[in-house]
Amino acid sequence: MDTHKITTTWQGKMQFDSTNPSGDTMRIDAGPENGGEGKGFRPKALMLSALAGCTGLDVASLIEKMKLEVTDFRIDTEGDLTEEHPKTYHTVRLDYHFYGNNLEEKKLERAVNLSVEKYCGVMEMFRQFAEIEIKIHYHHQ
Incomplete structure (x- = not known):
């Protein structure tokens, strides 16, 4: 079993x-x-970064494997x-943007779907408390 351990130390204020x-x-700091x-x-924003980073690593790996x-x-x-405390994410939207001269849209869609549906553990955790909306955008150059 893998265990991740972090230490978080108060720096004042x-x-x-x-x-x-x-x-x-x-x-880590609060806003004014x-x-x-x-x-x-x-x-909370770090949670969104963790989600994007998790799925991004999956997709980057699949881009390489699929050449x-x-x-x-x-x-x-x-x-x-949500409006009430404790405030939690109820809806999360991820927009994947791909840029290139020769984008293979079907394969890129498959890479995103594999991450979203199978590989990304953070995505699975988010599904426990939020609705996830996925959109893919292709920017042919």
């Missing part, structure tokens, strides 16, 4: 430094509206929060 199993550290200085990542020609690729992610 509303700031924390959090380690990662890779050894990297990131700063919540007593912070906005000098770090916000926890697809993609010159650029990004994922725009938005999460809608």
